[in-house]
Amino acid sequence: MSTPTDGLSSDSVITRQITLEPDNPQRLASLCGLANDNLKQIEDRLDIRIRNRGNLFELTGEEARLTTSIDVLRRLYRETKGGKDLAPDAIHLFLQPNEVAMLAQKQAEGSLHDDKLYVVHTPKLVVRPRGGNQKRYVHSVLNHDINFGIGPAGTGKTYLAVACAVQALMKDEVRRILLVRPAVEAGEKLGFLPGDLSQKVDPYLRPLYDALYDMLGFEKVDRLIERNVIEVAPLAYMRGRTLSHSFIILDESQNTTREQMKMFLTRIGFGSTAVITGDPTQIDLQKGQQSGLKHAIEVLTDVPGISFTHFASGDVVRHPLVQRIVDAYEANDA
Known part of the structure; x- marks a missing residue:
């Protein structure tokens, strides 16, 4: 189970659950990475929390970020088909365009004023x-x-x-x-x-x-x-x-x-x-x-x-x- 990140405001966050199919321990291990490093990378880059037990994943964060994160997880899980390992570089490539899109959305919403x-x-x-x-x-x-x-x-x-x-x-x-x-x-x-x-x-x-x-x-x-x-x-x-x-x-x-x-x-x-x-x-x-x-x-x-x-x-x-x-x-x- 990945370690939750700090600093999410309870006023703006929701929790969603997804189940990744098929339930394949080897593919799930590849998705999560050694010591859940891949999940931590997704958490840090998309500013969310991820917890998982087997193929059941619980994500906490702002709604727009969760939608993006769920899409990233599903696409990454498809990449593990055939026993393919996920390297940090692959995670980076999947995350980059999503980060740019979310930044543009935050600027449009005028929500870049929190000094923290x-x-x-x-x-x-x-x-x-x-x-x-x-x-x-x-x-x-x-x-x-x-x-x-x-x-x-x-x-x-x-x-x-x-x-x-x-x-x-x-x-x-x-x-x-x-x-x-x-x-x-x-x-x-x-x-x-x-x-x-x-x-x-x-x-x-x-x-x-x-x-x-x-x-x-x-x-x-x-x-x-x-x-x-x-x-x-x-x-x-x-x-x-x-x-x-x-x-x-x-x-x-x-x-x-x-x-x-x-x-x-x-x-x-x-x-x-x-x-x-x-x-x-x-x-x-x-x-x-x-x-x-x-x-x-x-x-x-x-x-x-x-x-x-x-x-x-x-x-x-x-x-x-x-x-x-x-x-x-x-x-x-x-």
């Missing part, structure tokens, strides 16, 4: 998004496989992405965190950088490290880096890889080329979440090179399953002067 939905828990602190855009951003990251956070400095794009990554790692939803950034200098020539690969890329990834230290502590971050659970890599080293069961953050993506952005996005494997952050007004590419971020916004905005959150100066959470500086530069550019 957006709180991100990390070992050292609890991260609470501020304002509508930050809440929408966190909600999108938790419900989409590929997410873009676009806007000026100080709007929390990177910090919130790291918080979601740490939470996913602590909940065993992913096996590792990858921190990726194009090694483009911000208008300065830094010259030769000594050290190994990690040390060469460190200066470019300092904001990500700072967020990790806030949420996990210095010693734990260092241990996870040593074990390669947290991996640091320049964007160029992503070519040829398939990144499965990972949380990948591509920071400063405005400094990717079109080819680099396409290469990065096509690295995403099963069970992974990618967050791409950037500010299209701070591009450091050589003249004549189109930003991969700007191009992605044009090409991918209407692709189902990919989320875009656009931040503005009003979302800046740093010193009040930062917001005025952003506004002044935008006015000048206009």
